Amino acid sequence: MALFNRRSESSDGEGRQPVLSRHTEGREPVFDGVEVIEGYAVLRWETAVGGVGLAHNLRDGNGRPQSVISDLYSRHVERTSERYACVVVAQATTQVTEPYVPRLLACDIVGQHAEWSEQYETTWKQLSQVLGTPAPYWYATLRDPETIAAWRPGTPPAVVPACHVTNATTALAELAADEPDGSPAAQLCWGLARKIRRRDHESTTHDIEELRTNAEEGGDGAHLVLGAVPSPLRRAEEEEPSEMVRRAGWLAITERRDILAHRVADLSQQWDGGHDWHTGDFISVQPDTCKTAAEWAQRLMPADRGQAPTVLEKLLLDNARDAVSDELLHDPITGIPALRRKQRWAKDRPEDIFTLGLERLPTLAPLAAVTVSDGVTWIRTEDGQLWFAPARVGYGVSWGYGGTGTATLAQLLDRLLDDISAPAVQPREPDAPQGLFDLLRSTPQSGTTTYTRAQLAAARAA
Numbered sequence: 001m002a003l004f005n006r007r008s009e010s011s012d013g014e015g016r017q018p019v020l021s022r023h024t025e026g027r028e029p030v031f032d033g034v035e036v037i038e039g040y041a042v043l044r045w046e047t048a049v050g051g052v053g054l055a056h057n058l059r060d061g062n063g064r065p066q067s068v069i070s071d072l073y074s075r076h077v078e079r080t081s082e083r084y085a086c087v088v089v090a091q092a093t094t095q096v097t098e099p100y101v102p103r104l105l106a107c108d109i110v111g112q113h114a115e116w117s118e119q120y121e122t123t124w125k126q127l128s129q130v131l132g133t134p135a136p137y138w139y140a141t142l143r144d145p146e147t148i149a150a151w152r153p154g155t156p157p158a159v160v161p162a163c164h165v166t167n168a169t170t171a172l173a174e175l176a177a178d179e180p181d182g183s184p185a186a187q188l189c190w191g192l193a194r195k196i197r198r199r200d201h202e203s204t205t206h207d208i209e210e211l212r213t214n215a216e217e218g219g220d221g222a223h224l225v226l227g228a229v230p231s232p233l234r235r236a237e238e239e240e241p242s243e244m245v246r247r248a249g250w251l252a253i254t255e256r257r258d259i260l261a262h263r264v265a266d267l268s269q270q271w272d273g274g275h276d277w278h279t280g281d282f283i284s285v286q287p288d289t290c291k292t293a294a295e296w297a298q299r300l301m302p303a304d305r306g307q308a309p310t311v312l313e314k315l316l317l318d319n320a321r322d323a324v325s326d327e328l329l330h331d332p333i334t335g336i337p338a339l340r341r342k343q344r345w346a347k348d349r350p351e352d353i354f355t356l357g358l359e360r361l362p363t364l365a366p367l368a369a370v371t372v373s374d375g376v377t378w379i380r381t382e383d384g385q386l387w388f389a390p391a392r393v394g395y396g397v398s399w400g401y402g403g404t405g406t407a408t409l410a411q412l413l414d415r416l417l418d419d420i421s422a423p424a425v426q427p428r429e430p431d432a433p434q435g436l437f438d439l440l441r442s443t444p445q446s447g448t449t450t451y452t453r454a455q456l457a458a459a460r461a462a
Helices: 065-083 124-131 145-149 170-178 184-216 243-254 259-272 291-298 311-319 404-416 434-441 453-461
Strands: 030-037 040-047 050-057 086-094 102-108 120-122 135-137 158-160 224-226 228-230 279-285 323-330 337-343 351-358 367-373 376-381 386-388 448-452
Touching (some): 030 065, 040 065, 040 124, 040 145, 050 065, 065 086, 124 135, 170 184, 170 259, 184 228, 184 243, 184 259, 243 259, 259 311, 279 291, 279 311, 291 376, 291 386, 311 323, 311 337, 311 351, 351 386, 367 404, 404 434, 434 453, 448 453
Parallel strands (some): 050 086, 135 224, 158 228
Antiparallel strands (some): 030 040, 086 102, 102 120, 279 351, 323 337, 376 386
8 A cells, every 4th residue: 555645644743544444334335326427337335434435447448546536526626525535436457466356546635725645545445434335337339328337336237338438349340331331441440340349348257257156255345346247149150351351441441531430440459559550650751851851741632621530540640649730642642741841959851841651552563662751751663653561560660780681572572572562571571682681781771772772673682
């Protein structure tokens, strides 16, 4: 249990005893209902030690008692300390000593202006002693706000479809419902929604079984009740759509401008980082670093800022950190957006163009040359077009040292020499020929270096 800060000390200098540890005989605890504030559902009891609130985060599995107190103060102002002596937040994470029991973090309100003690950890047993009854817990996959608001002591567990609060599948279902039957976007959304729901159902069912075992053995889990259990799965497990269908679905969705597409894309980023999107990682280009970068920058066209952003445009705008100003652009060759931005803090690199690479090149023209400059790898094809080297999110390419980035670039060039439309390299794929790796490892990281197709082929054969 953590120590308290100075605000939690009594006027005579003696340490203040945590609210949940105080003697609780006397007033019979009374449940006072539920209030929803800024993403938390707070169940309140009036007890012998004052008002006690048990909060569940409706936006995340975990939460901070201090955040709940601040939100309560915004609603109740000076009356906050009259209504609450202590706030407890149920966590999705588990107790260290009992791995199948959810943690409880608490803070006591100690002043007239919603001042609080330092956060401390408590137990379900201790909380139940203060409340006079086992407290309810909702797994993060079962936190339906209306269900929590309707709870009363003695209420049997509600039956709720399992869906984690951070992975709400509503947008997937709504987007799929508006699509033509069998469209790649519809197949993708239904498949992902069912996959998420099944995973959440299975994980929650497992956790409940472990919690019940803990309770039967006399652990801390014996001192809580479940607010909800997952409803049965009524559909047999199916194979997910093929990779071709998934990629076609995301290609269609990422070009859309509506809010449903944005919500579905946000869920995808949380779920797997956009694994099946046609785009790769973010790329920053300074046009004045080399002729190749300047050539690419000159072909960009202004985007139409008079309409809502596409999914990819919004992704760039959301991730353009520290940008003072920006100009949305469009690459007519790849269809990928770009963002000309000025940085607030990077005075030595005041302006760049922020964009996304592709996971494979949409061309059949053979590779003619590769240029590396200022952290960017450029591919020139025989038809004269210029492309970023394909790379997956979190698995980029590099040169000038003997590490993973150089090995990945060598693997990529090895396959692009044979098939320009080959996909970006994934982890644990076969190594490239040693000669190609050695060429890239010895390439200076500074300045600009270009290798022709003949030079790359010679290195590969060495």
